[in-house]
Amino acid sequence: MTTAPPALLSSSPQQATSGRTYARARLRLGITCVGTLVVLSAVLLSTGAPTALLPSSSSWAWADAVWLMLLVALYSGLSAPFDLLGGLLLPRSYGRLIGRRRFARTWARGIVGHGACLVAVALVLLGAGRLGGNPAALAAAFFVACCLIAAQVRLAGLIGGVRREGNQLRASDPSFVGGIVGLPGLDRTMLSAAWDDETARVQRLRRESVRRSGSRALGVALALVFDLAGLAVALFATSASATSVAGLATLSLWATLWSFLGLLILPSLSRRAVSAADLAAIRGGVDPVGLARTLGPLDAQQEDEPQRNRLIEVVFHPVPSLDRRLRAIERGDTPKLPQPWHTARTALFLSWASLGLLSRAVHCNCGRPELWALFPGD
Numbered sequence: 001m002t003t004a005p006p007a008l009l010s011s012s013p014q015q016a017t018s019g020r021t022y023a024r025a026r027l028r029l030g031i032t033c034v035g036t037l038v039v040l041s042a043v044l045l046s047t048g049a050p051t052a053l054l055p056s057s058s059s060w061a062w063a064d065a066v067w068l069m070l071l072v073a074l075y076s077g078l079s080a081p082f083d084l085l086g087g088l089l090l091p092r093s094y095g096r097l098i099g100r101r102r103f104a105r106t107w108a109r110g111i112v113g114h115g116a117c118l119v120a121v122a123l124v125l126l127g128a129g130r131l132g133g134n135p136a137a138l139a140a141a142f143f144v145a146c147c148l149i150a151a152q153v154r155l156a157g158l159i160g161g162v163r164r165e166g167n168q169l170r171a172s173d174p175s176f177v178g179g180i181v182g183l184p185g186l187d188r189t190m191l192s193a194a195w196d197d198e199t200a201r202v203q204r205l206r207r208e209s210v211r212r213s214g215s216r217a218l219g220v221a222l223a224l225v226f227d228l229a230g231l232a233v234a235l236f237a238t239s240a241s242a243t244s245v246a247g248l249a250t251l252s253l254w255a256t257l258w259s260f261l262g263l264l265i266l267p268s269l270s271r272r273a274v275s276a277a278d279l280a281a282i283r284g285g286v287d288p289v290g291l292a293r294t295l296g297p298l299d300a301q302q303e304d305e306p307q308r309n310r311l312i313e314v315v316f317h318p319v320p321s322l323d324r325r326l327r328a329i330e331r332g333d334t335p336k337l338p339q340p341w342h343t344a345r346t347a348l349f350l351s352w353a354s355l356g357l358l359s360r361a362v363h364c365n366c367g368r369p370e371l372w373a374l375f376p377g378d
Contacts, residue, residue: 022094023305027316029090030363033082037357038260040078041253050253051239054246058130067245068122072115075357083107087367102172106161110369113159114360121352122248129242134235137242141231145224145353152181152349152373153190160370168193173370174301177377179342180207184217199294202286206378209280213337215273222340223347226266230258231354252355259348259356263316266344270318273339274378275328280337282329292326302364302376316363318344319378345375 044050055067088103121144128140148155153169156162162171169178170193178190189207191200210216234240234254241247278295282288299306299322306322313321320328328334348359365371 021305022090022096023303023308025090025094026086026303026363026366027312029082029086029366030316030361033079033086033361033366034260034263034358036078036082037256037361041256041357045250045253045257048239050246050249054244054249056244056246058243060130064126064245065119065123068119068126068248069115071245071249072118075118076111076115079111079361082361083111083367085367086363086365087369090367096174106172106369107367109161110159110372113155114369114372117155117159117352118355122355125242125251125355126245126248129247134242137235138228138232140242141353142224142228145227145350146183148350148352149181149220150183150186152179156370156373159372160374162370162374164190165193167191169374170194171370173368175364175368175376176370176374177203177298177302179374179377180211180216181374184220187211187216198290199298202281202291202294205284205286206277206281209284209337210273210277210341213280215276215338215341218338219270219273219341219343219346222269222343223266223350226262226343226347227255227258227350227354227356230255230261234258234354248355252357255351255354255356256358258354259351259358262344262347262351263358263362266347267316267318268314269340270342270344271313271320272335273337273341273343274319275325275334276337276339277341277378278325278329279334288329291329295322295325318342319376342375342377345377349373349375 055063087107088098088100091098124140124144125137129137153162153164156169157164160171162169162176167188167190169176169190174194176192176194178192180187181190182188189204189211191203195203231251234251235242238250238254239247240251240254242251278291281291296306303319308317308321313324345364348356348362351359360366360372364376
């Protein structure tokens with residue numbers, strides 16, 4: 001490998017790759033949480049448990065809502081130990097002080113808000129399925145996904161207590177980075193209110209390049225197509241349906257397995273967009289050393305892993321390591337926009353529309369409700 005000139009690499013902290021870091025601890029947590037949900041989903045599907053244990057009636061009854069709330073409560077209970085680890089115990093063990101009471105308040109708000117969203121989505125799908133069958137349920141999921149995109153900031157406020165301050169968003173989690181929000185064509189850039197002026201300037205330029213090039217719209221479109229394709233497979237090729245509580249539970253389990261597939265194949269698309277946005281910022285007038293100076297602290301606040309093994313990155317990380325981003329800029333072989341931006345994590349967010357259960361189980365946001373609707377990123 002050709003050694004890159006030191007101008008950019010020396011502008012950011014370097015760290016030896018080690019299994020005993022906060023980033024690796026979070027990665028192991030995410031693997032365990034995702035693995036638990038995926039294995040459980042596969043076991044329940046293979047045994048036919050939803051059909052055997054849950055109501056299969058296609059007639060309306062008040063018990064439908066009660067059953068759905070019970071299932072969401074069971075999901076929250078299963079996720080609770082992982083949330084406790086990811087939101088409180090791991091950060092504290094690595095010197096990231098989190099108040100117990102603040103965590104408890106934020107987590108309680110998060111599980112109630114996210115749980116209410118899942119119940120609402122389930123009732124919409126159930127109503128559509130009973131009125132018009134699987135095609136109507138698929139159309140309803142598309143409508144719900146569009147509503148999720150349009151209301152992303154409001155959902156971040158409802159679930160995580162994220163506050164809007166003009167064109168900025170404020171959250172207490174240091175990994176919070178805002179994002180590009182709203183339906184494509186009506187979208188806008190929202191920055192973290194915690195950033196200094198230089199970071200805000202660089203990130204605004206990067207994200208405006210992403211937005212105006214159509215990269216964000218492409219990322220949303222691919223994420224939506226991916227999720228709806230999985231929903232269609234589940235509805236038309238398995239025993240899942242949107243006409244009963246048992247059918248919806250089966251659908252949720254299949255959607256969870258489909259989301260797991262997305263975790264394996266979508267991050268590569270997202271990494272290309274990150275590097276392309278870095279190049280766009282430089283072409284827009286950002287000094288490369290200044291870019292490195294802003295990206296270093298952002299990496300420290302999120303993964304805190306400037307260097308990582310390539311295989312680990314390929315499988316688990318939709319954002320390239322800081323070292324790899326800076327080397328790509330040095331070499332000048334960075335792809336150009338448009339590229340599908342934030343596809344992997346957008347697909348996780350939109351999986352709410354198909355009742356997927358992995359959106360808050362991954363390493364970047366497990367136990368961190370402020371990041372459940374607006375994921376971390378570049």
